[in-house]
Amino acid sequence: MPQRARGRRPARLTIVLAQWCPHCVPLSVQNGRRLAKTLHVPLRLLDIDRKREVRAADRIVRDHGDAAPDYLIPQVFLEWEDGAVEHLLTGFSEAVPRTARAWRDLFASERLRDVRREAAA
């Protein structure tokens, strides 16, 4: 995970998802809202089944995430003010509770603690 210089701030949290995916709704939407609130950034939800959103979803996954012909969802990205994009999480195909645990681990991670510090600086 890249370490960033002081003074740079996160700008937006983006989640690529689908409404029918149990790893996404409600699990990742709820956790995404909580994370965005923690970081004081807006949350953007990109639904792969919506024509207006799928292009942006495909682009961020292709450029910064885990791309595949039929890629995994959810994928969570933290966008920074300087334009950098950090891939935070991809859903776990094993089971929905495994993705829930990944969210818990992300909230407790040292990386998120560092991001919070940078956001507060």
Add this chain to the structure above:
Amino acid sequence: MTRPGAIPPVLRAALDWPSGRCYRHCDRPVRPRRFANALPGTWTVRACPSGVVSVTSYAEWTARNPTADVRRYLARGTVPPRLVRAWDLRLATRRGPELGRAAERFLARARPRRGVRVVYWRVYPFRARDGSERRLFVCFRTRHAGPVFFAADPAKGPAVCPRCGPRPRPRRRAA
């Protein structure tokens, strides 16, 4: 000395997920089973007691995308090989923060920096030409070098492995 790309124990522990149920088939617990082949990473097949596969995964500690290798190796053990489609192979990168504190620290210290790349192979149930349902099964019998994947109709009783045939019936003892 471990092979480059092999998953160290601390990462393996973070990736392990023993629970889960067979979705839309029997709802019995799925059992993760590992197997090895020439690739350096860790293979795991999650299947129910009847052999219906929920998902197969391959995890490698690497910066490269192992999807092409995964597809090639899966095709060798799949009857027919065309069951392994690019569409059904999905990549996930585990960078550390989502794997728990121990794995996060381990990956943060490691040089060169790289995450764990996991390729999942999930074949959703499909219909054969005659309209019957097909699901992906796996056979772990030791007659073949590795697991054999094949599609079969779950409604027709125990699935028969195309490489090793039906299971032998238990011998009856004389009274």
